[in-house]
Amino acid sequence: MDTLLEARGLKKSYGNVAALKGIDLRLMSGRIVGLLGPNGSGKTTLIKIACRLLQPTEGQILIDGEAPGPVSKSKIAYLPDKDFLPDWMKTRQLLQFYEDFYADFDRNRALEMLSSLEIPENMTLRKMSKGTKEKMQLILTMSRRARIYLLDEPIAGVDPAARDYILRTIIGNYEENALVMISTHLIADVESVLDEAVFLKKGEIVLHKPTDQIREETGKSVDEYFREVFKC
Amino acid sequence: MLGKLLKYEIKAMGRIMLPIYLVLIALSAVFALTMRLTIGKTAVGFLEKFAIVTLVLFVAAIIAACVMMLILVIQRFYKHLLGTEGYLMFSLPVSTGQLILSKLLTAVLWIVIGLIAGVLAGFAMVGILSSVPEFMKEVQNAWNSLFTQADLTRNLTLFVLVILAGVIASLCKVYASIAIGHQFGRNRALFAVFAYVAIGIAELIVAWVVSKIDASLGFRIFSGMSSSGLDLKNSLTAIGISAIQICIYSVITWLLLDRRLNLE
Numbered sequence: 001m002d003t004l005l006e007a008r009g010l011k012k013s014y015g016n017v018a019a020l021k022g023i024d025l026r027l028m029s030g031r032i033v034g035l036l037g038p039n040g041s042g043k044t045t046l047i048k049i050a051c052r053l054l055q056p057t058e059g060q061i062l063i064d065g066e067a068p069g070p071v072s073k074s075k076i077a078y079l080p081d082k083d084f085l086p087d088w089m090k091t092r093q094l095l096q097f098y099e100d101f102y103a104d105f106d107r108n109r110a111l112e113m114l115s116s117l118e119i120p121e122n123m124t125l126r127k128m129s130k131g132t133k134e135k136m137q138l139i140l141t142m143s144r145r146a147r148i149y150l151l152d153e154p155i156a157g158v159d160p161a162a163r164d165y166i167l168r169t170i171i172g173n174y175e176e177n178a179l180v181m182i183s184t185h186l187i188a189d190v191e192s193v194l195d196e197a198v199f200l201k202k203g204e205i206v207l208h209k210p211t212d213q214i215r216e217e218t219g220k221s222v223d224e225y226f227r228e229v230f231k232c
Numbered sequence: 233m234l235g236k237l238l239k240y241e242i243k244a245m246g247r248i249m250l251p252i253y254l255v256l257i258a259l260s261a262v263f264a265l266t267m268r269l270t271i272g273k274t275a276v277g278f279l280e281k282f283a284i285v286t287l288v289l290f291v292a293a294i295i296a297a298c299v300m301m302l303i304l305v306i307q308r309f310y311k312h313l314l315g316t317e318g319y320l321m322f323s324l325p326v327s328t329g330q331l332i333l334s335k336l337l338t339a340v341l342w343i344v345i346g347l348i349a350g351v352l353a354g355f356a357m358v359g360i361l362s363s364v365p366e367f368m369k370e371v372q373n374a375w376n377s378l379f380t381q382a383d384l385t386r387n388l389t390l391f392v393l394v395i396l397a398g399v400i401a402s403l404c405k406v407y408a409s410i411a412i413g414h415q416f417g418r419n420r421a422l423f424a425v426f427a428y429v430a431i432g433i434a435e436l437i438v439a440w441v442v443s444k445i446d447a448s449l450g451f452r453i454f455s456g457m458s459s460s461g462l463d464l465k466n467s468l469t470a471i472g473i474s475a476i477q478i479c480i481y482s483v484i485t486w487l488l489l490d491r492r493l494n495l496e
Contacts (some may be wrong), residue, residue, distance in 0.1 A: 014417075051322075051323050051491060052322070055493070073324065074325035075307075082316045085320060088244075101236060102322050
């Protein structure tokens with residue numbers, strides 16, 4: 001197993017507000033990791049620093065041994081928690097866009113998923129429903145044979161049926177020697193697929209363990225244990 | 233990768249600008265044709281009215297093209313690079329410099345195409361209005377004189393370069409202002425406008441200080457900023473000033489986007 005994501009003393013402040021207070025984290029290939037924490041715990045900030053959408057205030061992050069830049073971006077398949085695709089583009093134009101920029105994009109895989117979801121190739125993104133748009137974003141992200149998948153709240157805001165589809169898509173499509181990091185606060189839905197859990201609380205890691213170990217040591221599910229740790 | 237960025241940027245701007253430019257040329261042709269039909273005729277009430285309407289539409293199309301270009305330049309940078317689409321663009325395996333350059337080169341390209349469309353529209357009007365063989369002769373003469381009269385060629389080249397450098401400098405100024413506005417969490421658009429005004433004031437102060445030190449250079453800076461003197465020395469000064477502006481503004485833009493990016 002290789003270290004694919006490593007954070008050392010990572011800090012990020014927005015003015016006087018500290019979003020990350022010195023994160024040390026090592027994530028290996030072949031693992032599905034849950035980045036778990038309530039809203040405002042720093043999950044998105046950590047992912048954005050890994051994608052070089054933010055600069056850390058202190059410390060560093062390494063992606064497959066390198067500082068974030070064009071090379072690391074070619075290895076990361078990132079799903080933001082926003083509508084990030086140009087809405088005037090049609091499905092087939094979006095496939096072309098991903099194929100043009102990412103050498104690891106697998107068009108056939110994308111086409112299979114599109115047909116199973118019955119999303120027409122000549123449909124403009126603007127005309128898609130919110131749920132379809134989210135599925136489109138997920139299909140494009142998961143159709144890459146990337147080293148690292150960073151999925152920011154992939155199941156928030158969709159109905160339970162769509163949630164199941166999304167999780168099946170993630171499990172069924174990631175590369176075996178890749179690292180998948182799923183950030184969410186909906187633990188119960190993702191618990192079954194996670195190998196490891198990272199609990200993030202107010203910008204600090206309070207726990208990083210294999211999910212089996214958490215269940216063994218506490219006698220609780222990760223979801224139950226999460227509720228205990230983050231009790232208001 | 234820059235080539236791929238350009239491909240998509242040119243397409244994104246073209247799907248709006250190209251139809252406007254085509255309408256512009258078509259309207260000029262329709263206007264000229266209508267006017268030609270009225271020549272030598274007495275009862276031309278309807279045709280005349282039609283020609284006037286076309287002319288008004290033509291002028292409206294020119295204004296629309298200019299306004300649309302301005303909106304697109306701002307929108308493609310403010311919304312598509314620093315809005316939510318920024319999540320897509322900044323995760324691509326490209327450098328920040330390539331992203332900025334793709335926006336700049338595409339805007340320059342569509343502005344140049346717009347100028348060419350304007351010239352073509354002018355040609356269409358003059359060409360159809362005058363009798364065609366005569367017009368072609370005029371074009372031939374103009375073409376010949378361009379390559380026989382050294383001064384004309386030189387002046388035209390200088391003129392084009394001064395305009396081009398000025399356009400690039402103006403675009404860089406807009407981008408820098410938006411990048412500065414991006415630093416303010418809320419009211420990013422408002423602060424971008426403030427930044428644009430502040431940069432304008434700073435430019436005037438610099439020009440004023442220089443004019444105090446060297447009156448003639450000051451004049452050339454002022455003239456370089458406001459118009460394109462066809463005098464060689466003035467033109468080169470204007471190009472030089474544009475080059476300085478381009479360097480300063482693009483460095484500001486690059487630094488802010490590369491080091492202090494904070495997408496909403």
